[in-house]
Amino acid sequence: xxxxxxxxxxxxxxxxxxxxxxxxxxxxxxxxxxxxxxxxxxxxxxxxxxxxxxxxxxxxxxxxxxxxxxxxxxxxxxxxxxxxxxxxxxxxxxxxxxxxxxxxxxxxxx
Amino acid sequence: xxxxxxxxxxxxxxxxxxxxxxxxxxxxxxxxxxxxxxxxxxxxxxxxxxxxxxxxxxxxxxxxxxxxxxxxxxxxxxxxxxxxxxxxxxxxxxxxxxxxxxxxxxxxxxxxxxxx
Numbered sequence: 286x287x288x289x290x291x292x293x294x295x296x297x298x299x300x301x302x303x304x305x306x307x308x309x310x311x312x313x314x315x316x317x318x319x320x321x322x323x324x325x326x327x328x329x330x331x332x333x334x335x336x337x338x339x340x341x342x343x344x345x346x347x348x349x350x351x352x353x354x355x356x357x358x359x360x361x362x363x364x365x366x367x368x369x370x371x372x373x374x375x376x377x378x379x380x381x382x383x384x385x386x387x388x389x390x391x392x393x394x395x
Numbered sequence: 396x397x398x399x400x401x402x403x404x405x406x407x408x409x410x411x412x413x414x415x416x417x418x419x420x421x422x423x424x425x426x427x428x429x430x431x432x433x434x435x436x437x438x439x440x441x442x443x444x445x446x447x448x449x450x451x452x453x454x455x456x457x458x459x460x461x462x463x464x465x466x467x468x469x470x471x472x473x474x475x476x477x478x479x480x481x482x483x484x485x486x487x488x489x490x491x492x493x494x495x496x497x498x499x500x501x502x503x504x505x506x507x508x509x510x511x
Contacts, residue, residue, distance in 0.1 A: 289438070319500070328399070328502040374439070382429055383490070383500060385439040 289377050291386035298365050299394050305361045306389040308375030312356035316380035320349055320360055323372045323388070332360075332373075365393040397423045399491050401503025408479055408510055416474045416506045418489035424469035425491035429500070430462075433486040442487075445472060479510040 290309040298304050310318060317336045321329040333342045338353040346363045362369055372390045376383040398421040408414050418428060427446050431439040443459075445451035445466035453459045461483075463475040472491075476483055488505040 294436075321502075326404075326504070328401075328504045331499070331501075334499070382441055382444050384441060385431070387436070387438040 289375060289384050289386040291373075291375060291389050293389060294387065295390040295392070297392045297394065300365060300367060302365050302393075303361070303363045304365055304391070305359050306373060306391075308358045308360070308386055310356050310358070310375070310377040310384075310386075312353060314379040315353050315356075315377070317378040318351055318353075318358050319374075319376040319378055319383060320358070321374040321376070323374055324370075329374060334378075362391070365391075367393045367395050369393050397491075397493065397499065397501040399425070399489060399501045399503045401489055401506060403506055404504060405507045406509070408508070410480055410510055411478055413475055413477045414479055414508060416476075416487055416489075416508075418472050418474075418491065418503045420470050420491050420493070420501070423491075423493040423501075425472065426469065426494045427492040428464075428466050428472035429490040429492070430464060430472075430474050431488050431490065433488070439488065442474075476508065479508070481510045484508055484510045 292307050320332040323329040333349045335351040340351040342349050348361045351358045370393045372388040374388045376385045400419045402417050430442045432442050433439050442457045443451040443453045445464050447466050447469050451464035466472040489503045490500045492500050
C-alpha cells in the first residue's frame with residue numbers, strides 16, 4: 286500500500302448504533318498512526334496517536350486498534366450519538382511528515 | 396492545550412492577485428509547519444514542510460515560486476499564493492509541530508480560498 290486509504294467514504298447510522306471504519310497505510314517508514322475528528326469550520330481534533338503494533342486505545346465511546354505489520358487501523362464508535370457526526374481522518378506519520386487518508390464522513394441520525 | 400490560529404478563514408480574490416495566509420502558534424513554539432491543500436472529496440495533500448529559519452521543502456508537483464512559504468519565527472508561518480488562478484481555489488490548512496511534541500501536531504482551522 287503506497288497511500289493512506291480510508292473506507293467507507295461516508296457512513297449514515299442511527300443514533301445508538303455502533304460503527305467502525307478502516308484506515309490502511311504503508312507499513313514501511315512507520316512512526317505513528319494518527320486519528321483525527323474534523324467538524325466543519327473547526328480545526329481537526331486529535332483523537333489518538335498510536336505507535337505500537339497491537340496497540341488499542343480508548344476515549345469514552347471511541348476506540349482504535351493498530352496493526353503495523355499489515356498496515357491497518359480500525360476506529361470504533363459504540364452507541365453513536367448525533368454529536369459524533371464529523372469526518373474522521375487517519376494519517377500515517379513517518380516522523381518527518383503526515384500523510385492523510387480522504388476521511389470517513391459519519392452522519393448519525395437522531 | 397496547543398492552539399494554532401489561522402487567518403483568514405475565507406478569502407475571495409481576483410485572478411492575478413496574491414493572497415497571504417497566516418498561521419500562528421499561540422502557546423507553543425512551532426519548530427515545523429506543514430501546509431496542506433484539500434480539493435473537494437479528496438485527502439488533505441501535503442504541499443510543503445518548513446522548519447523555522449530554513450527554506451521550505453516542497454512536495455513533488457507543488458510550485459515553490461507560486462506558493463511562497465515563510466517560517467521566519469517559531470510562532471508564525473505564512474503561505475502566499477502568488478498570481479492566483481481559479482484552479483488555485485481550494486481549502487488550505489496548516490499543521491504545527493512543536494519542539495517537545497514527539498507525536499503531536501496541531502492544526503489551524505483552515506482557509507477557504509476562492510479565486511474569481
